[in-house]
Amino acid sequence: xxxxxxxxxxxxxxxxxxxxxxxxxxxxxxxxxxxxxxxxxxxxxxxxxxxxxxxxxxxxxxxxxxxxxxxxxxxxxxxxxxxxxxxxxxxxxxxxxxxxxxxxxxxxxxxxxxxxxxxxxxxxxxxxxxxxxxxxxxxxxxxxxxxxxxxxxxxxxxxxxxxxxxxxxxxxxxxxxxxxxxxxxxxxxxxxxxxxxxxxxxxxxxxxxxxxxxxxxxxxxxxxxxxxxxxxxxxxxxxxxxxxxxxxxxxxxxxxxxxxxxxxxxxxxxxxx
Amino acid sequence: xxxxxxxxxxxxxxxxxxxxxxxxxxxxxxxxxxxxxxxxxxxxxxxxxxxxxxxxxxxxxxxxxxxxxxxxxxxxxxxxxxxxxxxxxxxxxxxxxxxxxxxxxxxxxxxxxxxxxxxxxxxxxxxxxxxxxxxxxxxxxxxxxxxxxxxxxxxxxxxxxxxxxxxxxxxxxxxxxxxxxxxxxxxxxxxxxxxxxxxxxxxxxxxxxxxxxxxxxxxxxxxxxxxxxxxxxxxxxxxxxxxxxxxxxxxxxxxxxxxxxxxxxxxxxxxxxxxxxxxxxxxxxxxxxxxxxxxxxxxxxxxxxxxxxxxxxxxxxxxxxxxxxxxxxxxxxxxxxxxxxxxxxxxxx
Numbered sequence: 001x002x003x004x005x006x007x008x009x010x011x012x013x014x015x016x017x018x019x020x021x022x023x024x025x026x027x028x029x030x031x032x033x034x035x036x037x038x039x040x041x042x043x044x045x046x047x048x049x050x051x052x053x054x055x056x057x058x059x060x061x062x063x064x065x066x067x068x069x070x071x072x073x074x075x076x077x078x079x080x081x082x083x084x085x086x087x088x089x090x091x092x093x094x095x096x097x098x099x100x101x102x103x104x105x106x107x108x109x110x111x112x113x114x115x116x117x118x119x120x121x122x123x124x125x126x127x128x129x130x131x132x133x134x135x136x137x138x139x140x141x142x143x144x145x146x147x148x149x150x151x152x153x154x155x156x157x158x159x160x161x162x163x164x165x166x167x168x169x170x171x172x173x174x175x176x177x178x179x180x181x182x183x184x185x186x187x188x189x190x191x192x193x194x195x196x197x198x199x200x201x202x203x204x205x206x207x208x209x210x211x212x213x214x215x216x217x218x219x220x221x222x223x224x225x226x227x228x229x230x231x232x233x234x235x236x237x238x239x240x241x242x243x244x245x246x247x248x249x250x251x252x253x254x255x256x257x258x259x260x261x262x263x264x265x266x267x268x269x270x271x272x273x
Numbered sequence: 274x275x276x277x278x279x280x281x282x283x284x285x286x287x288x289x290x291x292x293x294x295x296x297x298x299x300x301x302x303x304x305x306x307x308x309x310x311x312x313x314x315x316x317x318x319x320x321x322x323x324x325x326x327x328x329x330x331x332x333x334x335x336x337x338x339x340x341x342x343x344x345x346x347x348x349x350x351x352x353x354x355x356x357x358x359x360x361x362x363x364x365x366x367x368x369x370x371x372x373x374x375x376x377x378x379x380x381x382x383x384x385x386x387x388x389x390x391x392x393x394x395x396x397x398x399x400x401x402x403x404x405x406x407x408x409x410x411x412x413x414x415x416x417x418x419x420x421x422x423x424x425x426x427x428x429x430x431x432x433x434x435x436x437x438x439x440x441x442x443x444x445x446x447x448x449x450x451x452x453x454x455x456x457x458x459x460x461x462x463x464x465x466x467x468x469x470x471x472x473x474x475x476x477x478x479x480x481x482x483x484x485x486x487x488x489x490x491x492x493x494x495x496x497x498x499x500x501x502x503x504x505x506x507x508x509x510x511x512x513x514x515x516x517x518x519x520x521x522x523x524x525x526x527x528x529x530x531x532x533x534x535x536x537x538x539x540x541x542x543x544x545x546x547x548x549x550x551x552x553x554x555x556x557x558x559x560x561x562x563x564x565x566x567x568x569x570x571x572x573x574x575x576x577x578x579x580x581x582x583x584x585x586x587x588x589x590x591x592x593x594x595x596x597x598x599x600x601x602x603x604x605x606x607x608x609x610x611x612x613x614x615x616x617x618x619x620x621x622x
Contacts, residue, residue: 005380006340006525006536045536047343048529052552074552090343090534208555235551237524240380243541244522245549247571250578255380269495270557 005240008045008090009034014065016085019151023116024081025057025069030091033063038127039098039120039231039259043239044068045090046083052076053095053236055120055258057152059127066091069119069151095239096258099124099203099229104135108195110223111140112214114186114206118142118151120231121205125160132165139195140168143186143210147172147179167194186210187217197222205231212272215262226263232271233258275442277452278459280431282320285451287312289356289444293393296332298325298359304593307331307357320427321359322401324588328518329364330371332357333388340384340525340538347533352384356393358425363408363588365396365420367518373580374521384538393440396421400466402474405589407602410481413587415470428462482606487583490608491573493615494566499607504561506597511542513591513599514568519584522548543568569604 011034015027028044036042038060045051052074058067072081101124109128113121121140128138140160144150150157150170161168171182171189182189186206202223204214211230218228234246234253241255249268251257265271279285289295290310297318298305304326310318332355339349368389375385396417399406408415417424422441426433433455436442445452494500514520524541527534541548544564550556558564576584585601592600 004341004383006538008341008343008536010344045343045527045534047534048527050527051525051536077552088344207553233551233553233555235549241378242374242380242382242521243524244543244571245524245541247549247567247575249570250575270563273555273557 006092006238008043008051008092011089011091013083013085013087013089016083019069019153020149023069023071023151025067025151026080026083027065027067028089028091029065034066034091034094035063036060036066036094037098038101038123040094040096041120041236041239041254041258042066042068042091042093042095043236044080045092046076046079047088047090049079050076051090051092052080053239053254055123055231057119057122059123059130061127061130069116069122071116092239095236095254097256099127099259101127104128104201106134106136106199108136108200109138110195110200110202110218111138112142112186112190112202112204112206112218113140114143114210114214115145115149116151117204117206117210117231118156119205121203122152124203129160129163129166132163135165136199137195138166140166141171141186141189141194142168143171143173143189143206145173147176185213187213190214190217190221192221201227201229203229203231208233208272219262224263225266226261228262230260230262230265231258232260232265275436275445276455276460277434277445277449278431278455279434279452282318282425282432285432285434285448286310286318286358288448288451289358289393289395293354293356295356295358301326305359307359310358318358320397320425321361323399323403323406324361324363324590325359326516326590326593328516328588328590329357329360329367330518330521332392333368333371333385334375334521334523334540337537337539338384339535341536342530342533343536345533352387352391354391354393356395358395358397360394360396360417360421361399361588362396362413362415362417363406363586364518365394365417366408366411366413366586367588368394369420370519370576370580370582370584370586371521373582393423393444394421395423395425396437397425398427398463398467398470400427400470402470402477403589403593404477405592406474406587407478407481407589408587409471409474409478410602411583411585411587414467415474416467426463426466428459428466430456431459433459433463481602482609486609486612487573487605488577490605490612491569493612494569494608497608497611499604499611500562500566503599503604504565506599507544507561507565508597509544509546509561510596511544512594512596513601514542514544515540516590516594518588518590519572519586543571565599565604569601569608573605
């Protein structure tokens with residue numbers, strides 16, 4: 001572990017991929033190999049400007065480069081969107097607790113995602129697919145506002161759909177004429193028959209409002225609160241459970257999370273705000 | 274335990290000041306504040322009756338400091354050993370709380386640890402407690418019990434000095450010419466003064482009426498309107514959190530120096546509106562009442578759950594500093610009354 005937890009590791013943006021009108025993926029190469037567990041997050045520093053927390057969207061098996069998918073949402077993300085390749089950046093982390101992938105072994109993994117929430121899920125998905133035989137199945141239900149708003153379009157519409165043991169279904173809130181898939185918010189396509197709930201875990205990541213209703217829907221169709229894994233978004237700044245901004249009750253999202261089971265945090269108020 | 278006596282403070286403090294920077298309390302208006310001790314100025318150091326108005330955290334966790342430099346390393350200022358005189362039991366307890374966060378967690382704060390290790394703590398007994406002192410509500414004593422290098426107690430004709438650490442014992446041994454044996458009467462007098470001050474605290478706070486169930490009272494207040502009522506007085510000055518010796522929220526920001534970049538660490542306050550806001554605009558604590566509740570929940574519920582101690586030492590600084598007149602004692606008292614009423618109502622059913 002780095003002696004000074006505030007010290008960023010020097011890195012460089014080597015590629016930028018346009019994902020949607022408001023989302024870009026940045027391929028970042030750190031000065032020295034960078035290890036993380038899927039679901040953990042990093043603080044990405046734009047030198048002299050600021051830093052913001054992101055969960056890498058690439059597989060942890062790649063340590064010499066990392067992909068970070070970023071939606072233009074605030075000051076730092078807007079500045080990052082204006083960057084070009086060659087930009088020097090800094091990475092702190094990895095921070096927090098990721099997905100307990102080993103505990104998912106032998107089970108069906110029911111992944112529910114929305115919008116840019118696909119970013120952490122992509123990392124998890126790639127991790128699961130790497131050892132797909134360890135899981136009974138990986139069932140994904142993704143939603144986006146419009147077909148244009150899906151990220152990782154090429155893989156999502158193509159290669160991922162063809163993997164044995166993977167079942168992907170997509171939905172959009174607002175369809176255009178060409179859209180052949182489902183319509184409606186993602187909660188409307190969650191069905192009890194999608195997985196064998198007794199032997200399944202659910203993973204939810206997306207905008208807070210979507211996570212809230214997806215969690216309620218999962219509870220309704222029979223998932224126990226301890227079987228629902230949520231990747232929480234709060235104002236993580238220090239990443240090491242000290243600065244205070246990301247508290248949910250006694251938990252620091254940056255240290256004890258960002259992945260929590262609903263069981264862990266359901267007793268606290270305002271978790272979705 | 275090593276205990277010695279001196280009739281005058283000056284030679285002792287000047288000896289400390291010869292070895293390292295020494296900060297001493299100085300009366301400014303109605304309060305004490307720390308100032309650097311200069312032996313050459315021949316100004317007698319004051320013996321403060323209670324804690325200073327500013328918090329001791331300033332010495333360990335400065336308002337703004339350099340947290341990291343990159344992409345290359347540069348020579349940064351070294352922290353030299355320093356001493357602080359006049360810390361009270363509440364101050365020592367606040368250091369214990371900060372230690373939990375910055376020193377004892379699995380992630381350690383290097384700058385805090387460096388300052389902490391270089392700090393020589395010369396504590397002292399309280400006498401004549403202040404109007405806002407309510408440390409006894411958290412079972413604190415009016416005199417230092419642990420966490421000091423040396424402690425000074427004022428008695429007739431001089432000062433009893435007690436070592437509380439190896440560093441303190443070594444100081445006394447090395448400078449034995451400064452001290453004499455403690456007169457028998459002095460020890461007895463010290464105990465008497467301590468008991469008297471403690472009694473005074475108990476009397477001053479007799480009507481506070483909240484007890485070991487502070488956590489229960491605050492938890493029960495989830496729906497209480499005390500936060501809405503107090504929020505009306507709040508002018509969002511954030512003084513309560515800045516002056517609090519245990520509040521330790523900070524934020525990191527980035528800046529550009531001549532030929533390198535710096536990551537800075539600066540105090541933050543949970544009473545600031547955008548404190549918990551995320552980039553998308555969501556904010557669980559937009560209303561002042563929500564922020565007040567969060568502050569109390571953190572101090573008396575969440576910190577206790579996590580570290581096994583309250584994040585309040587009853588020093589009363591926030592009571593003195595609050596520009597809007599919010600009194601944490603009053604809030605806790607109201608919450609405690611509400612809990613009592615609830616229990617009564619339940620029993621009556």
